[in-house]
Amino acid sequence: MEQEDYFEWSKDLFSVSKIFGKPEALKGIRVLELCTRVFGPVTADLLADFGAEVIKIELPGVGDLMRYVAPRGFFWQNISPAFTHMNHNKYHVGIDIRKPEGADLLRRLVAKSDILVENFRPGTMDRWGVGYRQLKGINPGLIYQGNSGFGQWSVFKDRPSYDATSQAMSGFSATTGFPGRTPLKIGVWIGDYTGALFAALGILVALYHRKKTGKGQLLDVSQGESLIRVLDWTWAFQTMSGKGRGLYGNRDVAISPSGIFRCMDGFVAIAALDDEQFKGLCQAMDRDELIQEDRFKDISRRVKEDNNIVLYDIISKWSMTVSVEEIENLADKHRFSAHRVSNAKDHYKDEHLRQRRAVWEFDDPLYGKVVEYGPGPKLSRSPGRMKWFTRPIGFNNEHIFRNVLGLGEDEIKELEEQKAIGNWMDRVGAKPPDDWNGEDGVFF
Amino acid sequence: MSTENEKSWYDWAKEQTNPSDAAKKPEALSDLLVLDASYGSIGGLVCSSVLAEMGARVIRIEPSIGDMARNYSPFGIQHKDTGLGYLVEGRNKHHITLNLKNQDAREIFKKLAGHADIIIETFQAGVMDEWGIGYRQLKEINPRLIYTALYTYGQFGPKASKGRPGSEITNQAYSGLAYISGEPEREGPAEYAVPTKTGSWYGWYSEGLFAAYGTLLALNFREDTGEGQFVDVSGAECLMKFIDYNMGWFHMDGKVKERLGSYDPSVFPYTFIKCKDGYTFMAAYNDEAFNTLMEIIGRPELVEDPRFSSFMQRTSLENEEALQNILEEWSTQYPVDDVIDRVQKAISKKEGRAAAVVTGKVTHPSETLEEQNWWDRGAFVSVKDPVYGELTLQGPLWKMSETPPRLKWICRPVGADNEFIYLKYLGIGKNRLAEMKRDAVV
Numbered sequence: 001m002e003q004e005d006y007f008e009w010s011k012d013l014f015s016v017s018k019i020f021g022k023p024e025a026l027k028g029i030r031v032l033e034l035c036t037r038v039f040g041p042v043t044a045d046l047l048a049d050f051g052a053e054v055i056k057i058e059l060p061g062v063g064d065l066m067r068y069v070a071p072r073g074f075f076w077q078n079i080s081p082a083f084t085h086m087n088h089n090k091y092h093v094g095i096d097i098r099k100p101e102g103a104d105l106l107r108r109l110v111a112k113s114d115i116l117v118e119n120f121r122p123g124t125m126d127r128w129g130v131g132y133r134q135l136k137g138i139n140p141g142l143i144y145q146g147n148s149g150f151g152q153w154s155v156f157k158d159r160p161s162y163d164a165t166s167q168a169m170s171g172f173s174a175t176t177g178f179p180g181r182t183p184l185k186i187g188v189w190i191g192d193y194t195g196a197l198f199a200a201l202g203i204l205v206a207l208y209h210r211k212k213t214g215k216g217q218l219l220d221v222s223q224g225e226s227l228i229r230v231l232d233w234t235w236a237f238q239t240m241s242g243k244g245r246g247l248y249g250n251r252d253v254a255i256s257p258s259g260i261f262r263c264m265d266g267f268v269a270i271a272a273l274d275d276e277q278f279k280g281l282c283q284a285m286d287r288d289e290l291i292q293e294d295r296f297k298d299i300s301r302r303v304k305e306d307n308n309i310v311l312y313d314i315i316s317k318w319s320m321t322v323s324v325e326e327i328e329n330l331a332d333k334h335r336f337s338a339h340r341v342s343n344a345k346d347h348y349k350d351e352h353l354r355q356r357r358a359v360w361e362f363d364d365p366l367y368g369k370v371v372e373y374g375p376g377p378k379l380s381r382s383p384g385r386m387k388w389f390t391r392p393i394g395f396n397n398e399h400i401f402r403n404v405l406g407l408g409e410d411e412i413k414e415l416e417e418q419k420a421i422g423n424w425m426d427r428v429g430a431k432p433p434d435d436w437n438g439e440d441g442v443f444f
Numbered sequence: 445m446s447t448e449n450e451k452s453w454y455d456w457a458k459e460q461t462n463p464s465d466a467a468k469k470p471e472a473l474s475d476l477l478v479l480d481a482s483y484g485s486i487g488g489l490v491c492s493s494v495l496a497e498m499g500a501r502v503i504r505i506e507p508s509i510g511d512m513a514r515n516y517s518p519f520g521i522q523h524k525d526t527g528l529g530y531l532v533e534g535r536n537k538h539h540i541t542l543n544l545k546n547q548d549a550r551e552i553f554k555k556l557a558g559h560a561d562i563i564i565e566t567f568q569a570g571v572m573d574e575w576g577i578g579y580r581q582l583k584e585i586n587p588r589l590i591y592t593a594l595y596t597y598g599q600f601g602p603k604a605s606k607g608r609p610g611s612e613i614t615n616q617a618y619s620g621l622a623y624i625s626g627e628p629e630r631e632g633p634a635e636y637a638v639p640t641k642t643g644s645w646y647g648w649y650s651e652g653l654f655a656a657y658g659t660l661l662a663l664n665f666r667e668d669t670g671e672g673q674f675v676d677v678s679g680a681e682c683l684m685k686f687i688d689y690n691m692g693w694f695h696m697d698g699k700v701k702e703r704l705g706s707y708d709p710s711v712f713p714y715t716f717i718k719c720k721d722g723y724t725f726m727a728a729y730n731d732e733a734f735n736t737l738m739e740i741i742g743r744p745e746l747v748e749d750p751r752f753s754s755f756m757q758r759t760s761l762e763n764e765e766a767l768q769n770i771l772e773e774w775s776t777q778y779p780v781d782d783v784i785d786r787v788q789k790a791i792s793k794k795e796g797r798a799a800a801v802v803t804g805k806v807t808h809p810s811e812t813l814e815e816q817n818w819w820d821r822g823a824f825v826s827v828k829d830p831v832y833g834e835l836t837l838q839g840p841l842w843k844m845s846e847t848p849p850r851l852k853w854i855c856r857p858v859g860a861d862n863e864f865i866y867l868k869y870l871g872i873g874k875n876r877l878a879e880m881k882r883d884a885v886v
Binding site for chain 1: 452453454455456457458460461462470472473475484486494498512515516517518519520521522523527528529531532569570573574578580596597598599600601602603604605606607608609610611612613614616617618619620621622623624625626627635636638639640641642643644645646648649650653654655656657658660661662663664665667668669671672673674675676677678680681682684685686687688689690691692693694695696697699700701702703704705706708709710711714715716718723724725727729730755756757759760788791797799800801802803804805806807808809810811812813815816817818820821823824835836837838841842843844845846847
């Protein structure tokens with residue numbers, strides 16, 4: 001029997017028009033997020049992408065301080081893009097858990113939840129009487145994720161940490177950039193994201209264990225340790241060679257050729273990971289004779305430092321004479337690896353990314369048309385999805401307190417009067433769009 | 445109150461999650477069998493490392509000449525038969541050979557797939573399918589199978605079928621990570637003022653971690669429904685999730701996030717500053733923390749300066765540069781450790797947001813390795829391996845109270861576990877194995 005073309009088959013298997021007709025991987029999993037800034041919210045966002053019901057608990061009034069981080073001070077409909085991209089599909093409630101009534105509400109939510117993510121300084125929740133030690137009594141199945149700079153029991157436990165603390169202290173910065181320059185901070189909050197991904201992995205493993213045994217557990221993830229973990233051969237090399245990793249700019253010293261190159265009209269990444277690809281690259285450069293040279297014959301010779309430098313130089317000289325697009329076309333034809341150094345505009349217009357919902361446009365009832373990067377991996381049977389955008393502080397208070405906790409109008413009112421619960425203050429970053437009619441986006 | 449609750453949180457948490465006790469506890473994924481057929485990709489290896497650290501039995505499948513990735517090593521250094529890049533991610537895995545280009549080998553692969561819970565592969569889209577051992581064929585044999593494929597351009601969409609190889613560096617480039625890292629041009633082109641790659645293989649590590657995330661999502665779904673599925677992982681796309689507000693800012697404001705050296709366009713101070721003998725990270729971006737920092741450097745009047753009086757003013761490039769200079773006028777008078785001590789002392793007297801003055805010494809890996817804290821926490825471990833000897837590696841990341849991860853061995857030579865694995869799963873003994881070797885199947 002004639003087999004259907006693979007790409008017809010895979011397009012249908014992952015069909016984006018069927019996503020909302022398929023179940024969600026984390027259906028029925030409730031997550032409490034007690035986090036600010038990036039590390040914690042991204043952890044919960046990675047779960048919300050795949051169907052977990054994430055309840056983001058913020059301090060009434062000001063809320064998550066990330067709301068006030070805005071590129072060049074730019075806000076859109078009273079919200080910052082630096083806040084929106086890590087807060088999708090979440091239910092936003094405002095609870096002051098430092099107040100006894102607020103702590104009590106939290107405990108009632110914990111009894112009905114599966115996962116709690118927090119990124120306070122280690123011991124803060126415990127001091128408030130709502131740490132893992134206390135909460136596991138209420139819900140022994142609780143998976144409690146503590147995110148912090150250095151871990152729950154490090155000697156540095158009292159030191160605050162941001163992403164770039166971990167970039168600095170892990171050795172990440174000292175191994176990125178060009179020799180002779182000042183140390184370079186990566187342009188994204190990479191310590192936060194890497195830590196968050198590790199945290200999500202730990203949670204999913206713990207969730208699997210809980211499905212088998214019913215048992216919850218405490219998880220502890222550190223930003224600094226996360227970047228140490230992803231520094232590939234750095235540590236083995238340091239201890240074996242004694243001299244340690246240096247700065248090599250845009251040239252990979254462990255794969256040859258692999259690097260970023262300047263072209264006539266931009267920059268492009270080029271690599272040849274095996275001999276076949278290298279042959280293709282040489283043909284593309286019209287330099288067939290290079291394959292015959294002893295020093296470039298196989299990957300183990302090409303990666304020797306002297307040869308690697310020469311090869312990088314040969315490719316650099318060639319790439320300056322061609323355009324980005326020509327190189328990408330040659331990569332298709334001759335089967336080596338190449339891709340332009342892309343920016344947001346390239347992504348926005350990229351038909352491939354649009355068709356895969358890696359760039360996801362959706363219609364939010366509160367903010368209108370929004371465009372974000374979609375869930376990372378594409379799952380054929382239980383795909384992730386973008387449902388709604390971020391919300392002002394406490395926007396879903398009534399919905400959660402009524403639907404999840406079964407509180408009545410009077411109880412909610414009393415809690416409001418006690419200032420145990422609340423919503424946004426009149427501040428850009430915290431509040432709804434100015435033209436909000438008081439109804440759009442509200443869930444009963 | 446029980447005595448348990450009289451302990452400090454720190455002592456209690458350490459007792460519950462100390463990695464030195466890991467071996468006494470159960471492993472979360474000990475019921476799983478994983479076939480890792482990745483080739484020439486550290487991303488695939490990172491994915492299976494996560495599963496192997498958490499207790500899954502992982503079988504690495506290599507061609508008889510070994511995985512190309514064994515050659516990826518700084519300056520070509522080989523430790524025994526293997527490069528350092530591979531050695532770090534060979535952990536806890538059994539290694540067998542199977543030449544998937546051979547028809548008979550594919551039949552054997554199918555048999556192994558019948559036992560497997562998870563398959564990981566890193567070929568271009570459609571290659572395994574063409575060989576008759578893709579998800580389309582294997583799901584007929586094993587409907588519970590989770591099949592995870594890593595490829596820069598994914599399994600569908602216009603770029604997926606072009607046949608262009610993916611790589612670590614193209615993941616960095618396509619994702620936008622390279623575009624927004626590096627120094628801007630100031631006085632015309634310079635070799636260093638270009639989009640800059642992360643030094644390490646972040647394009648692969650993030651891809652591998654995201655692949656493990658997709659796999660574990662599928663595993664949890666299977667636990668509820670019994671259904672397997674196909675997990676399509678593009679490292680480039682996954683990494684886009686980590687490029688801050690790149691997409692949102694462009695959509696909302698038409699602005700492209702550009703490279704700015706160590707400046708940050710949305711928070712400031714949030715930068716590396718020069719000290720007498722090195723560099724430290726220095727952040728104090730919310731107003732309360734900024735006030736604290738201005739007290740520390742003895743310039744409290746700057747809080748009223750219109751250039752710096754609110755977080756919005758502080759994030760214009762001009763004002764960031766002015767503030768960078770002011771900070772360095774102060775910090776270059778002192779050694780790094782002294783600068784950090786001064787901050788620590790000052791914030792210990794503050795509370796909440798005013799205490800958010802955050803530092804971090806920029807250290808070379810040699811200094812990072814000397815920091816005892818990372819060893820206490822198991823971030824670094826020294827492992828003795830029967831084949832590869834004693835090596836210092838990064839340890840498993842998670843501290844977990846019930847099912848902690850662990851590192852059992854470093855790596856295995858090519859085909860080292862052929863006898864054990866083929867016997868255990870397929871009942872293939874020594875003689876048959878010798879025949880298969882002769883026929884270039886293994």
